[in-house]
Amino acid sequence: MKYAILILLSSIGLMASCKELDMLDGNGPEKTVYDVVFRESLAGTYEKWRTKDNGFEFYYTYTDRGRGPEYKEVISLNDDNFIVAQTVKGINYSKVSIEENFSSNAGTAVTQNLMGTSTGDFNGDKLYFRFDGSPAVYEILAQLALKSETGKVALYPKGEAELINKIPLELSNGTSVELLSIKGLDLNPVYIWMLGDEMIAKISGNLHIIRTDFSPIRQEMKGIQDGIEDESLIAIAKTLTHNVDKVVIKNVNVFTESGSLLYNQDVLVERKLIKAIHSTGEIVLDKDATLIDGTGKTLMPGMFDMHTHNDKFRGMLHLAGGVTAVRDLANNKHLKGLAEQFESNDILGPHIVTFGGIIDGPGPFANQRNVIESLEEGLAEIQDYKRLGYQQIKLYSSIKPEWVAPLTKKAHELGMRVSGHIPAFMDAKQAINQGYNEIQHINMLFLNFLSDTIDTRTPLRFTMPAQYGADLDLNAKEYVDFIELLRNKNILIDPTAAIFENKFLAQKGKPSPTYSTVANRFPIIYQRSFYAGGMPNEGEKLKRYKASYDKMLAVIYDLFQKGVAIVPGTDGLPGFLYHRELELYVEAGIPAHEVLKLATIKSAQITGVEDLYGSIAVGKGADLVLVDGNPVNNISDIRRVEWTMKDGKLFYADELYRSRGIEHFK
Template structure:
């Protein structure tokens, strides 16, 4: 008994010394959070008098953004012994998460999941709602672990795959690459004390205010490493036919008619379709032949609402998406497009670049912001010179500025689209020069009130609360539909993003990805159980009915002759499959949905002379599907082969490189 007490006392003493040592070396640090260069929030880390690592993290992104406080106690293995996270998530819903080890069991509970498992106190708990702080503590543990690898809880493992040492502005730093959390490596900058120096990306960056001038240099170095990674994948996963490529004896989807044509053979030379033959026609000698029997060959899909990142390309092509419209991004997009075109990074054609413009203010969106109409006109000129085809206005724009900015865009041959500015109705935006509207909720807001401040999340919650009551056959709505038709306004609905937002609470899988969650890496799966908008008690069915009404709006617009452009604003590839399924759920025939996602998209964009259908003389962008999506739209998920610009990509191999299981 005395021996056990002595061992316990020694252990307690060593733990106390460890905590005292940690207090002396773990100095409090404060960081700024920047969204595309604009100060958006704060992150802090410190050790309190009780030995808790305390992290706070908050930022404001157009009225959205998390506000988190995280407390962690480490055990003698450097793993989390106890954790508490509280606050609100990105959509401002309340979250609570706790974890602790207790007598050989790891036990956790959050607003989205709970569980327990036998564990040896060496595995590191991976939080659902944590901050950059527990990411720092994990990397510190990995650095001292064999193979730089650590088992994770609830499951999986993480590993440091590479460390680069570099000195920037006289500051010695290390760039650490970690695998096990996403589809591709994640990167974090450490200082000499193994503390977070910076987390850098083209979207959001966290760094000490005294070092914010270094962001561009850090980004440049990190970009070189990212580009090298994707270039290796491109070489490994791209097949370039050495002779003619032939897809033989397949069912060809004719996007002009919407019908399947049986027993067709397509011949590709280089990057062009040189012949579409019947079963009895002879194919060229020495061709590379792929048997398409009992499968559907159709044009590559278009996703009309993306915000392209480097890692997105493989997801798009694996899902059969060969062309995308980028609906606002950083100027990094220009380089990403070059890489996709040169196949130094696998990815789709970026067929539309939309330049983002918002007005400076507390709710300004992430990207270029202006203070005057003249600044806006100059921005439009610059976008046009850089090869952009479209301008996207955002929610903070003064309604009085829409007409002069639209006139400038049109004078330069650019389309104008976007969110409907706050305190403006869609009807007036159209009359002032909008050519296209992003997101179906912007249409519903036309029938609510111009007093709603749509710069904030009210543009979601007001629609969730009231859309169910909208009378689609009433004069007000039908007059609006007539205006859309007369002005030939296109609608980019992104309807599926509202399904999870309106219909799910924490712990329920996001319906956009429910069908494929078990194919994803475990840490990504967990992120899709966080729920949507905060739904007031008693309004659950009302919110669900409002989403159903959004689907009804799609059908009404389509049957009235208004052009719909299928797009996602969500996870590449998989989200488009769900968007097309929801179009069919709305009542649009599957054949017509497939036409919208292929030839009609190409026509609207102005590339139908090269893309959108499988015809002699067009570019070789098409996909081979195991099934018949004209009868069962969900067969669109069963892509076996993707051809983009005459090159061959096998989705099973693309998905495997990202840690995703293929459909079979």
């Protein structure tokens, strides 16, 4: 008997909430419906139903500020519940058209997806995991894992998923359910809520997919899952933290505040502080000290990622990449709690040295983290962020232009900086003259020269610079005057260049240039995100977008040359994207030693923590990174992190990466 993929619901209330879809027979399909909640707002729907030929169909969509996927999917299963045929059609999160097919017959499978067409051996005992599509495959995977004697499920064409925890729970509505934790797909375990054979919820970060009848207790379920996730991360922190009272890094080359190297140094660390730095052999070694051979390697200060959005899972990736301090530039108001967990080392993560509270205005493209309906609400929110200890306010694209000046005035009165996107129907010059101290993302500078009527709430903030950025004249008076404005007003620019490399240059079916050197280090399913492509960029757009991206790098170099402060930040995958950001600054023309200064001492100065962090000096905090190589000569050596030290505690990069299913550098 077929291992059922779903238990069909028949309640009148549920059917009344169903979305109109094409009917498959005279009476129409009976559907199971899920709410899709994104950042605590109802953002879409997921629906599934059985067809008259005993197959299954699915519809899935949600919206996120003008982006978001929409898929229709058809699946057929064999008697062992493995997919033997599948079709996915629609658009992905970036609005790129998707059509994917999987079929099998007589020991052979044929796949057609963004990687092209391929054929392989297939005996119906491996799970094909689609590139893009609905949550259906997670439900099938959960069913297979529950049925498996080992908890393991082979994936097609390669890879393996494993059920690592199955937790029986009783919810407040009296329902007995199981929460499954499965590894092997992503950097973090995938959590799936099951009621018998049916998935009732999949909660992952800000994206929650929950059967409509369980929506009233979604927050309860999220709270339970959060606690279980925390317990797992606390256990990992205990295992992967190496406490050392005294450490001597011998014969290492030390990166200095000036950007040069001090060769063949011995560095003594005691507990949380750097106690001594001497030429090799001058320190009398304590027999109780842990000795680390640094021959031929570079000792860097812990680096700063100046544009992050932190959660409890991302912290260890920052540390693995040599990042020990971050600015958080938009999060929920519980961020201080996470920062305390990072500081106490209960959960692994960097110092959060800047807290940026986000405020957005009303409308269909609102950020959803903290939306105000009036100027008075915005002023109150700034006061509340100040109460919580935030140092910065980030205004977003849906803020009404007439609110910018009074909001920035309020923030400045409270001693807070103001940064952000340029609100819709303003330009960067207007925002600066009304009080901005900083601008996030290089595209926002390019929009300044296109029009002040562009709706930056929509994907136009990407497509317009991609199409017309190549035309920007760096010698034109308008541009020269704008750069002078930035310099005179000490405006900080946070380019996030790697984000735009991926958006403008990545092509569907090919490895993104942003991740191509590291893609094969990731779990097989996660690797697929590196082949998804950026914005639609076929034909003439390829050349045009490349020219516009090259102009972005030219502007970054021009900003540096003309004394406008820039900071390296990612707004994405911790560590790996940060390394790429630094590489791109060097590619733009900034000398590697200057880029490393931006990543360390200059970021420490900007965030006001230079007395403790940002350089290697006696009396400073022991936030250090040992790099196997010389990033001053070859910036890409910054990827070769052997270990990171935070507050005198050692974290080995290979251990951190392996805990996330990632291979260490080779």
